[in-house]
Amino acid sequence: MEAGALTTDMIIVFVLLGIAVTLFVFDLLRVDLVGILMMVLLPLSGVVTGDQAIAGLSSNAVVSIIAVMIIGAGLNRTGVMNLVAEHIIRVAGVKETRVMGVIAATVAFISSFMQNIGAAALFLPATMRISRQLNISAGRILMPMGFCAITGGCLTLVGSSPLIMLNDLMESWWINNPQALDNAPFEPLGFFSVTPIGIVLLAVILLYFILFGRKLLPSDACLIDEDTMEKRLQEIYGSEVGSSYEIEVPPYFPPQTLGELKIRPRYHVTVVGVVKADRMRKDLSPTQETHIEPGDTLWVIGSEERIAKIAEDHGWTVKEEHDVFRDLNYPEVSGVVEGVVIPHSNLSGHSMEELQFRETFHVNPLAIVRRDEIILDNINVTQLRQGDTILLQGRWEQFRLLAGKTDIAFLEDIKGQDLRPERTRCALFFLVLSLVLALTFKVQLSIALLTGALGMIVTGVIKADRAYEAVDWRTVFLLSGLIPLGTAFEKTGAAAYIATMVLEAVGNPSPLALMLIISLLSAFFSLVASNVGATVLMVPLAMNMAVDVGTNPVVAAMVVAISASNTFMLPTHQVNALIMRPGGYQTRDYMKAGFGASILFTTALVTYLWVFYPL
Structure with missing residues (x-):
């Protein structure tokens, strides 16, 4: 196995890859503009054709993302995502770590039987809704969700593109190398062959974020964008208006009206809701004549100091978080x-x-x-x-x-959504139709999802204009620009050159060391090129090397396909690109959290092979 000569095209690809990574790491250019830059420089340099440079715009992955964003918006419009969010909150409570764990595990499960980008995009609206409802920064939830969606693709043989194509690639190598295994017949992997390894890897990633998440993830809670109404109101009113609190009236408090209590003139606090002790009567626009009685719960808005003062003067209790009015205090409501x-x-x-x-x-x-x-x-x-x-x-x-x-x-458009719950069944029908077409009838994922998206638009679940607004075009152009970079990496032979050079350098390693090298190479190529390209390149190389050192070539090929999911350190994977903007992440956030995740992923994989597989 000899490395070919280093060509001019390879050097150009390495330089462009370095430029892209540098721009990502130091945030010198917006990520979507980096994608467009690659789309322009690659054909101008001559390493790919113009058609190949713009092919990412019509790729299966990009079209699938567009379609699933529209489907997610349609489900959101009907209120389905409200129900999903409420159910998760009911199961997980309001603790950040539990919420993160439940969401990440749920998306990982969904990712095990559909493309991980589809699972992540489909669940993104519900995750954003939960983060707003619980006043938790989306950045604390989306990265664990994204990493687990990627890892969830290792749970079954249909969870990710590399695993889907693994049997075909192994069979092709088997046919071309019959003498390597004494003409033994090829036995394809079963649907759940990778499940035990996938469960271990998923558990490792989940524990990683549960134990170290607070140190790894952005700590800013619910940042206010510069151009939002909240930011402007905060600048104008500051602490004059204050925030929302719940106050509980004790049993011994003598009944009085709001007019008698003079809460506003005395404390500059506004009572915006009153729930009676039996919780059967709820007044969301109380007046001076509204009676405050023992056991009532008040929803008030005011500064922290004034709320504390009113509670002290009247013997009331300020709750740590909203309880009775929780469902009304959500930003969507x-x-x-x-x-x-x-x-x-x-x-x-x-x-x-x-x-x-x-x-x-x-x-x-x-x-x-x-x-x-x-x-x-x-x-x-x-x-x-x-x-x-x-x-x-x-x-x-x-x-x-x-x-x-x-x-x-x-002064600004009214927020919230004019929900259409009467279209819920229609929206769910087109979601299920998309999944059935993709999983049962083997229709290409992008076509299956476009079918569902178009169905929602035509039947009025979501208007066409709202559908276009639901698409995050930054993500679309980021991925569209990275796809031709991966194509150039493979077409010019740059990927094969690196792989061959590394394998030549290690000589004749032990079987376990070989698996480690194969895993690291596959992860690297998946990170900078594409997981599919890495798998196509590395499977035959890995199987040949496995035979040379006298170990199982099927295990080597399986390591390639699983390690193709070890793409956490850069926003180059479709899932990482999808969550980058809504999570408010920068490239350094992926590098900070992704480095440890990648090390643990590789360590867990190699350790599992050492314990359970005879190499």
Whole structure:
């Protein structure tokens, strides 16, 4: 086995690979622009054709991602993902580590019988919803989920592309090398042949994040983007308005009305919800006449200091987290917005008390901004003027009703979703149809998923414009640019050159050492090129080397296909690219968490072979 000569094309590919990795590592260019840069430089350098450079845009992986994002948005629109999120929270509770473990294990299981990118993309909306509901940074959940989705592909022989094609590659080598094994017949691997190894690898990755996740993952909790309404409200109002809390009224508290308690004038705290002791009656727009009685639970908004003061003065208890109002405090359900009193508005010249604003619209005024003044006292009896800005809290569905009036102009689109639960069965039908086409009828994954996505659009589960908005085009262009880089790596012989040089350098290793070398090479090629390309290249090389050192070539080939999932250190794998933007990750986050994951993955794999396989 001799290494060929190093060609000019190989040198160009190595240089472009170095440029891409450098840009990734030091974040010198946005990741999607790095992909487009590779798409441009590769054909200009002559190592691939123009058609090959743009082939990634129509690749099975990229089209599958686009389709599954649309399917996920359709499921989200019907409220299915709400149910999934609620069920996971019910099982896992609100602890970050448990939530992360349940989500990661669930996605890994789904990934064992469908492509891992499909499993991750399908579950992404529910994961984002859970992170918002529990006020946990998505960056603390998405990377463990993504790594486990990749590892879950090792649980069955259909979990990842390398394992799907493994039997065919081994059989082809077997036919061409009959003398190597004394003309013994080829016996393909069974569906669950890799399952024991896959379970061990998955357990290792899960434990890795459970034990060390807090040190490895970004610590920023629920960062506020620069261009969001929350960021702007925070800048304008600061601590004047405050945050949301739940307060419990003790059994000995004498009944009083909110007007008698004078909570707003005394403490600048707004009561936005009251639940009676029996929890059967819930008032989400309480007025001055609302009675506060023993055992009631209040939902209030105010600064931490003022909330502590009101609790101290009245003997109330501030809960550590939302309980009674948890389902209403989710960002998808309720929030805070600004509305401007427009010219000729019916509100102008009247107070909100006169117009019974709370009783009519079931939203809660928190403050009035008049020029440079923030009015917090007596806002219910303050006469509104044209141009006043009212800070309001309430459910998004109530804001949508209010937006239909001509009295207030909201400064930003109303959040939340106008769910269509009546289309749930239709959405689930097209999801199941996609899976059946792909798994049972062996329809190409991209075509099967496009069928489901198109079905949801045509039947009105999701509008066409919303479908386009659901696609993360940054991810699409990142992957589309990396695919031709992998093609160039294989086409020019650069991958084969590296593999041959390494195998020549190690000489005649022991069987266990050979498996380690094969695993590391396969992981490297999967990281910088593609897992499919790495498998096609490495399976025959590994099987030949295994025969040379007198060990089982089938085990060597299996190591290649499994190690092709060891792609954690860069956002080059489709799953890593998918979660990069929603998780707020940078390349250094993948390197930080992925280095340890890769070492443990390889160590667990080689240790398992040493213990359970006669090499």
